Amino acid sequence: MTPVERRASASLAMIYAARMLGFFLVLPVFALEAARLPGGDNPALVGLGMGMYGLTQGLLQVVFGIASDHLGRKPVIVGGLLVFAGGSFLAAWAPTVHWLIVARAVQGAGAVSAAVTALLADLTRDVVRTKSMALVGASIGLTFAVSLVLAPVLDAHIGLHGLFVVTGLLALACIAMVAWWTPAAPKHHANVPRGRLGDVLRNAPLLRLDVGVFALHATQTAMWFAIPALLVQAGLAKAHHWWVYLPAVFGSFIVMGGVLFPLERRGHLRPVFLAAVGLILAVQLGFLGVAAHPGVAVLAVLLFLFFCGFNTLEATQPSLASRLAPPQARGAALGVYNTLQSLGSFTGGAVGGWLTKSVGMSGLFAACAALMLVWLVVAWPMQAPPARQATAEEVLADEAEAT
Secondary structure, three states: OOHHHHHHHHHHHHHHHHHHHHHHHHHHHHHHHHOOOOOOOOHHHHHHHHHHHHHHHHHHHHHHHHHHHHHOHHHHHHHHHHHHHHHHHHHHHOOOHHHHHHHHHHHHHOOOHHHHHHHHHHHOOHHHHHHHHHHHHHHHHHHHHHHHHHHHHHHHHHHHHHHHHHHHHHHHHHHHHHHHOOOOOOHHHHOOOOOOHHHHHOOHHHHHHHHHHHHHHHHHHHHOOOHHHHHHHOOOOHHHOHHHHHHHHHHHHHHHHHHHHHHHHOOOHHHHHHHHHHHHHHHHHHHHHHOOOOOHHHHHHHHHHHHHHHHHHHHHHHHHHHHHOOHHHHHHHHHHHHHHHHHHHHHHHHHHHHHHHHHHHHHHHHHHHHHHHHHHHHHOOOOOOOOOOOOHHHHHHHHHHHO
């Protein structure tokens, strides 16, 4: 990577990490703490407060992505982070569950993921794009693992309202990072004529990735209705679940770095991509097989394999989306992609809970396996686009602009 690419990758990964840490810190304690507010005795309202964030995120990702194509990446990112921070402070004040639902909707309205990913794509060459996206994916995975450990401790000291204050402060820190450290998009990207949303919706390879990210995040969200219960059933206390989560996440990053990048350099991205989808399918079948009599060691291995596949796909999918998107509509393409990601999480949460209640954990894993099989069939015709090498003039120009 060039110095600009390293700075862009590190700063945007840290922005993702800080913002997602604020979001993830709330998840493990939200349902229990929200139940103590007026109106919290209604599980449907508490669930709405949990899911409202993902719903407004999904609805507005395309809007923010298109806006970043027309108004510039950094102004849109700063504006979205301000909205997210405002929603966080509103949630910290919320005296009732109804106000908490409103605050969560405002939080989700700061849908900057598409603009952040588009800026990262603008600032990196095709040949290092997957590595840059992997840094972002790693930051998200690490913050998720860390939040599982920190959330109960912080909740005991500052409560749910305090956690929302921390979330808002992290968003403001992200704004400072965008303003003073993150490089601006190169001028040769800013001067490209703007495209239309129809350019994205008629692109079959992009649509395959959109189906994939929906399936991946629906499966990832749904399976967490069963994983904690399986670990408890296997004899591992809830307070010790991180003993399994953290090694699985860290180990998967090591495997991904040692396998994905060398194979991509040799032109084997398509087999790696399809193998990762197949691996998650096999993991769902593995969970289905052990659901009746789980053991901690088997569950740990299955989770490790899941995160190997998940992190590989989290690195390759947005990289492929940015390379397949028309340059004039990159923000719109990543907006659609992030919308399907958010809707996948929302659907996984809503349908996952219903499946667990209606057909049990075995039915849940069978449904996840079926969804992954559909994705494998849809993804099979994919071809990885050739990596475009930036010209020496473009690299030198980008370095000069950044300095």
